[in-house]
Amino acid sequence: MSSTTATESADSQPDAAAEAPPSRRPVLILSVVLTAVFLVGAWAAWFFTIDDAFISFRYAKNLADGHGPIWNLTGQPVEGFTDFAWVVWNSAASLLGIALPLFSKLTALVFGAATLAMLVSAGKRHAGLSGAVVAGSAFVLFVPTYFHISSGLETTVFAAVLLRIAILGLRVLDRQRVRDWELPLLILLIGTLRPEGVLAALPAFAVWVWHEHRRVPPRWYAAGAVLIGAGYFLWRWRFYGQLLPNTFYVKFGNLDSGQLWTVHTAKIFLPLILLTLALIIRRTTRSAGLLLSSTVAVTYATYAVSGPTMDYLDRFADHAFPVLCLGAGLAMKGLVPRTIAPIAGVVAVAWVAIAGATAADLPLISNYGPDLQRAHVPIGKGLALADVPPAQRTLAVSDAGAIPYYSGWNAIDYIGLNDAAISHGADPTAVVTAARPTVVIVTAPSSMIQSSRYGLRNFEATAGYQEVVSVPARDGYWENVFVLPAYADTVRTNVDTEIAKARGANDPGQWEDTIPRWLSRLQHELFG
Numbered sequence: 001m002s003s004t005t006a007t008e009s010a011d012s013q014p015d016a017a018a019e020a021p022p023s024r025r026p027v028l029i030l031s032v033v034l035t036a037v038f039l040v041g042a043w044a045a046w047f048f049t050i051d052d053a054f055i056s057f058r059y060a061k062n063l064a065d066g067h068g069p070i071w072n073l074t075g076q077p078v079e080g081f082t083d084f085a086w087v088v089w090n091s092a093a094s095l096l097g098i099a100l101p102l103f104s105k106l107t108a109l110v111f112g113a114a115t116l117a118m119l120v121s122a123g124k125r126h127a128g129l130s131g132a133v134v135a136g137s138a139f140v141l142f143v144p145t146y147f148h149i150s151s152g153l154e155t156t157v158f159a160a161v162l163l164r165i166a167i168l169g170l171r172v173l174d175r176q177r178v179r180d181w182e183l184p185l186l187i188l189l190i191g192t193l194r195p196e197g198v199l200a201a202l203p204a205f206a207v208w209v210w211h212e213h214r215r216v217p218p219r220w221y222a223a224g225a226v227l228i229g230a231g232y233f234l235w236r237w238r239f240y241g242q243l244l245p246n247t248f249y250v251k252f253g254n255l256d257s258g259q260l261w262t263v264h265t266a267k268i269f270l271p272l273i274l275l276t277l278a279l280i281i282r283r284t285t286r287s288a289g290l291l292l293s294s295t296v297a298v299t300y301a302t303y304a305v306s307g308p309t310m311d312y313l314d315r316f317a318d319h320a321f322p323v324l325c326l327g328a329g330l331a332m333k334g335l336v337p338r339t340i341a342p343i344a345g346v347v348a349v350a351w352v353a354i355a356g357a358t359a360a361d362l363p364l365i366s367n368y369g370p371d372l373q374r375a376h377v378p379i380g381k382g383l384a385l386a387d388v389p390p391a392q393r394t395l396a397v398s399d400a401g402a403i404p405y406y407s408g409w410n411a412i413d414y415i416g417l418n419d420a421a422i423s424h425g426a427d428p429t430a431v432v433t434a435a436r437p438t439v440v441i442v443t444a445p446s447s448m449i450q451s452s453r454y455g456l457r458n459f460e461a462t463a464g465y466q467e468v469v470s471v472p473a474r475d476g477y478w479e480n481v482f483v484l485p486a487y488a489d490t491v492r493t494n495v496d497t498e499i500a501k502a503r504g505a506n507d508p509g510q511w512e513d514t515i516p517r518w519l520s521r522l523q524h525e526l527f528g
Contacts, residue, residue, distance in 0.1 A: 026129050030136065031120055037140045038116055042109055044522055045146035047369035049101045051376060051401030052310055053152025055080060055418065057100040058405045059087045064094035068239075071418045072410045079240040080400075080418030082247055084232075085192035086154035104152045111160040112149045115322050116140060118160075122167050123329035126288070134345040135329025138272065139322060141353035144313035147365055154193050155315055161190045162200050163322040166295050169204030172211050173287045180217040183208050184225035191229055195245065198229070200299040200319070203291055242420070248306075249416075249423040257307025265300065265317040268355040269324055271348035276327025278335055285334035292327040296320045312365050313356075366518035367474065370506035372402060375473035378502040379481060380406025382495030383439065388487050394437035396461070398454045399479070403441065412437060414456050428455040439491065440465060440482045449480050468492035471499055475511045 059081050063069045069087055070077045081087055086104075093103035119139055123131035139145060148155040165186050168178050187205055190197030212218035237243060266273065276296065279289025299320040308316045328348050335341045356362075380403040383395065393409040400413035414432055416422035422431055432440065442449045442458050447470035449458045465482035468491055472478045483491045510517050 027120065027124055027132060030129070030132060031117075034116060034120065034136045034140050035113070038113065041140065041143070041146040042112070042149055045150045045366075046105065047521075048147050048150045048365065049105075049369060049372065050151045050153060050310075050312065051372060051399050053101070053104065054401035054405035056083055056087050056153070057090060057094075057104075060090035060100060061094045061405070063087060063091040071413075074410065076420065077240050078418055078420045079236065079242070079245045080247060080413065082194050082245045083154040084236070085189060086157070101152055105150050108149045108151075108156040111157045112145070115156070115160045115163055118163055118167060119322060119325055119329065122170070122326055123332075126170070126330050127333035130332040130341065130345060131329035133329075134332055134349060135325045137349045138325040138328060138352050141349060141356070142321070143353075143356035143362065144315075144318065144359060145321075145356075147313050148315060148318050151315075153315070155318055158190060158193045158197060159319050159322050161186055161193065162197070162295070162299065162319060163326065165190065165201045165204045166292060166323050166326065169207045169291050169295075170288055172204075172208050173291060175211075178208070180212075180215075181221050184221040188225050188229055192232065194319075195248075196299070196302040199302065200295060202298060203294040207291060246420055246423050247417050255305060255307065257309075258304045259307075261307055261311065261316070262300070262304045265303075265314065268314060268359075269317065269321070269352065271344070271351045272321075272324035272328045275331035275335075275344060275348055276324055278331050279327060282334050285330065288330060289327070289334070292323055292330075295323050296327075299323075312361055313359055363513040363515050363518075364474075366515060367507070367510075367513055367521075370521070371473040371477070374499065374502040374506040375471050375479050376402040377406055378498035379403050379441070379469070379471070379479060379495055382498040383407035383409055383491065385494040385498070386487065387490040388438060392438045392487065394435065395439035395441060396432045396435070396437045396456075397441040398443045398456070399441070403479075409439070410437075415454050422455075429457040429461050432456065432461045436484075438484050438487055442480045442482065444478050444480055445476045446478055447480060469495045469499070472511060474513055 058071065059069045062071075062073070067073055068077065069079075069081075069084070069091075071080050072078075089107065090100050090104060093100055116136055116139055119135040120132045123133075123135035145156075148159075165183065168183055168186075171178050183201075183205055187198065187201045190201050208218070209222060240246075242249075273296070276289065276292050279285040280293065281289075300317070303316045311317075328345070332341045332345055335344060376399060383393075383403070384407050393407070394411070395404070395407065395409050396412040396414050397403050398413075398415050400411060400415065400418055404411035404413075411418070412432055412435055413419050414422060414428040416428070419426075419431065422428050440462050442456070442462065443453060444450055444458075449462070452458055462482040464484070466485055466488040467480060468483050468488050469481040470478055471481075481491070481495060507517065507521060
């Protein structure tokens with residue numbers, strides 16, 4: 001080899017090294033570590049299913065059985081759910097004979113894993129390895145993440161779809177082409193997962209429409225989404241006879257509660273919110289910051305004016321939580337000055353991790369699964385086995401989830417979520433006493449019922465009934481079962497039998513709401 005050739009070869013080596021693609025090993029290691037944490041967290045919360053999930057399961061089962069998405073098989077249809085797409089999805093599993101609690105958990109687990117993958121990928125693309133670390137770590141170290149995955153509700157799926165919509169919006173801002181059909185399809189999906197999903201998707205959708213308005217295919221897909229969405233809205237309006245799901249009439253408009261929810265959410269996610277807003281400071285990240293901030297703002301606006309109830313472990317705040325994780329990750333490259341980025345990232349992740357691990361309702365929720373399994377579920381199964389004629393299989397209940405689902409009985413939900421008359425102001429006691437159901441189940445702090453609870457005047461509603469079962473789900477939370485005398489013996493026998501079987505398999509002898517009880521259960525699962 002000549003000296004000239006050797007010199008040229010040597011000169012070319014730095015260029016070749018400079019052009020070599022960066023090593024993928026750090027991202028691969030990060031992904032493996034985060035996935036391991038994610039799977040352990042999902043395992044630790046896997047036993048949990050929220051009672052509300054069985055409301056959607058009941059609608060799904062009735063749909064699969066050919067009756068339509070209805071609560072009771074007789075009477076005016078009522079829309080006691082807000083997650084139509086989730087109901088339809090679970091009805092497919094019901095058709096196949098798959099247990100809906102398991103199916104819903106597996107579905108949410110897949111979407112949770114997809115959320116983690118999107119956070120790492122988008123964080124790396126926009127802000128390098130540090131962006132992937134912050135976005136992914138904040139997500140997997142937030143303990144409530146795993147209880148939302150295992151809850152049986154659509155929470156994790158909604159959050160994953162919203163994150164995907166936000167990421168597509170960022171790609172549009174970067175002038176990258178996205179598939180013409182994807183955003184219209186996703187806005188239909190998120191709007192049928194929850195009605196407020198349409199609002200949550202609007203910022204990204206508006207960006208896409210603005211950038212693509214001169215192209216014909218996006219116009220057609222956008223128009224198609226609008227037409228399909230309008231058709232769905234008109235169908236459900238005609239089918240159920242009201243503009244909004246029944247639950248909105250029960251929950252919406254509590255501004256005081258909404259203000260408390262807003263302040264609480266701001267506290268637990270404060271560093272993530274500040275980092276996302278910090279993107280607006282720099283010109284190069286301003287558009288991304290505005291998109292992500294507005295997505296979070298419109299998502300949370302609905303809950304700020306409605307004061308969401310049944311908001312265990314910040315369930316509704318979780319809808320935009322992954323978007324905030326992504327915003328914090330992107331801020332690792334967008335902070336001014338950049339030297340504070342590592343410190344800010346560590347503080348944000350640690351803050352969120354501590355907030356989740358010290359949540360006030362974590363002790364209750366971490367033990368909720370066994371509590372539900374030894375009270376609500378066996379009551380429902382016992383009622384299903386009781387020798388009661390079909391026409392008399394009627395009950396009134398406040399916990400309108402597992403008990404109505406497993407019993408299959410015609411049910412009055414006297415809180416009103418699944419009762420149009422009560423949700424529009426009818427007196428629950430008048431509704432229950434007029435129906436004279438075979439079973440009335442009263443929730444109370446002990447085996448001694450209170451004079452009234454959830455709007456039901458308990459002594460009046462149970463006059464002429466026999467109390468046959470009184471079972472604690474946990475300390476201070478009992479289900480008291482009252483039955484018309486003609487069917488008291490068969491209900492008592494079958495419900496007692498099911499409760500006895502369930503009690504031995506679900507934390508026998510333990511009733512307290514504590515973290516040590518949860519950890520003890522996990523230890524027992526690991527080591528026997």
